[in-house]
Amino acid sequence: MKILTGNDLKTGAVTWWTGVGWSLDVNDAADVGEDGAKIIAREEGVQNVFAAYVIDGEKTAAKDGWTVRPAHIKDRIRALGPTVRPDLTLKPSDPEAVNWVI
C-alpha cells in the first residue's frame, strides 16, 4: 500500500493521512493509491501539515485489528519515536515496540 506522511505545522509531530484527516498513529494510515501527490498539494495548501511525502507501507492483521508498517526503517522509526527512549515513543508501555522497528 501507499501511505502518506508529513509533519504537523505547529508541533512538528509526525502525522499520517487517514483518508479524512491526520493522525499521530501510523495504524490509522489509509492507502492513498495513486492520489498521494494530489492530497499533498491540497493539504499543504491548507497549511496544517508540511514536508509531506508518500511511502510504501504494509498492512497486516494483528490481534486487535491491524498494523500498518512503513517499508523503510527510517519511516518506521519516525512512526514509533526514538528506539533508545521507549518512554517517549508512541507506545511507551509496549516493551515489544522497538522490535517492530527492526
Add this chain to the structure above:
Amino acid sequence: MYKYDSYDQQMVDTRVAEFRDQVRRRLSGELTEEQFRPLRLQNGLYLQLHAYMLRVAVPYGTLNSAQMTVLGDIADKYDRGYGHFTTRQNIQYNWIKLEDTPDILADLAKVEMHAIQTSGNCIRNISSDQYAGAAADEVVDPRPYAELLRQWSSFHPEFLTLPRKFKIAVIASETDRAAMRLHDIGIKMVRNPAGEIGAQFYAGGGMGRTPMIGPMIREFVPLDQLITYSEACLRVYNRYGRRDNKYKARIKILVHELGKDEYTRQVEEEFAHLLGQGIEPPLAELERIKQYFVDPAFEAGASDELDLSDPDFRLWVERNTHAHKQAGYVIANVSLKPVGGIPGDASADQIRLMAQLAKDYSFDELRVTHAQNIVFPHVKKADLYTLWKALDEAGLGIANLDTLGDIIACPGLDYCSLANARSIPVAQKISERFGSAEKQAEIGELKLKISGCINACGHHHAGHIGILGVDKKGVENYQLLLGGCEGADTSLGKITGPGFDENGIVDAVEKATEVYLSNKQDGERFLDTYRRIGMDPFKEAIYG
C-alpha cells in the same frame, strides 16, 4: 566570560522580534514552508525525524551558570526534559514546537545566547579548547581571539552565503583538544621567537564524505592582522569554492584541488590587497575583550592536597581531572556517558545541577567539550570531593574520560533525518560490554566515535576506533575504522573491510581490543600499538 555590549544585545533582541513575526506569518499561512524554511534554519530550527529540532550556539563551548540554568529550564518547559550536547560544543533540543520557538529564543537572549548561524552556509559557531584559560600547557587563553572572530563572523554580510558551511576552531596549546586540523580553518595561537603572540593558520581540514587534515598555510599572523588574514582566507574560498556541487563545496576540496601552495598564494595576494583597506579592528578592541577573560580570583596558596581514601573518588580523579595552571586547582570533567546511556544527553535536572555546582565550585563557569562532556574549569582541590559527591548522586560522577566508555555518538537514525543507521544503540552496547572499571583499566585510553552516516557528525574518521553507519539495502550496517586521531598528531582512520550488523560490530570492537592487549608494549595506548603494528593483525583477528 565575555559580556554582551549594547550592540550584541540589540542584534540578538532584534533577531528574536524578527523571527517572532516570521513564525506568526508562517502559522497564519502568510508564508509557505518553502518561504519559511530558510528563515527558520537561520535561527537554528531544523526539521528532524520526529519534530522540529533547535540547535543553540555555545560560543567556543563556554557557559556561565545562568546560561546553563536556562538551558535546563528550556529542556523542561519546551522540550521533553532533556537536551543533547554535541560534538560542535553546542546543545540541541529534539522536540521543539514551532509556536514556542520565539519564546525560547527570547529566554536565550536574556542570558546572551542565541541560535543564529547554527545552520546554513555561513561561518558557524567557533569552537575551542574546553580547557581554555585553565590548562597548564596553553601559550595564551584562546578565547579572546575566538570571541573577536565570533564578532567578525556574526552577520558578516559577505560570508552569509558561502559555497558551504564553514567551521573555525581556535586553540593555544600543543595538545590539540579541539580537533583543530579537522576544521575548515584551524587557528593555533603561538609565540614567535621574538616572544610575540600570533596566529598560526591551517586551512582545508574537514570530515564528512572526504575527510582531510588541514595543512598549515601561515606560520605566524600578527595579532593586528588576524581578522584581515581570516577575511582573505574566506574571500578566496567564497570566490572559488565549488558552488556547482554540494559534495565538493567545502573549502577542503578547494585547497585540495588547487594545492595548498596555490591556495596560500591566492590568500596572500588577497591579504596584501586587503591590508590597506582598514578592515582590521583596532587592537584596543581585542584588549577590551581580553578584560572579560582575566583569571577568576584564585585563592593564593590553595592546598594541593587531595584525600584519595575513597577508591571511587580516586578513580574519578585519575580519569576525569586534568592539571590546572594554578596551584591548588584542578580541571574536572563530567562524563555524560553513563554505562548504557545516550552519549551527550543530560536531563533538565542534571543540567541545572551542573549550573549550580559551577556557581558553587568553579567560579560560575562551565564548558561543553567536543567529546560531548561538560567541564568545570576551575575547581579548588579542597572542594573536589564535595563536587564529585554531588555529581555522583545525580549520576554524573562516572570515571571514564577518554576510555572505551566515553563514546562520541551522533544522534543517528533515532533522531536524524539524514541518517543511514542508528548510532546510539551501538554506543550503548559497546559501553555495556566495556563499561566496567576493570575493563577500562585494562584497555586504558581508547577513543571510539560513531556516526550514523557519511556526514561524520560523530567524528568517526578521528576515532582510534571509528564506526560508520551505512544503509545496506534498507538494513543498518556498520563499518569499522581504525587509527584515527584528532589531537596534535591528527590522523584519519582506515576502514578494516566489510561491515557488520549491530551485534557484529560490537564483537569486532572486542576483537580489535584483544589484538591490542596481546600486542601492546609498555605504556602503549591502543592507537600507539595500531600505529606500530599496522592494520593486518587486526584484520586477521576480525575477519579470520
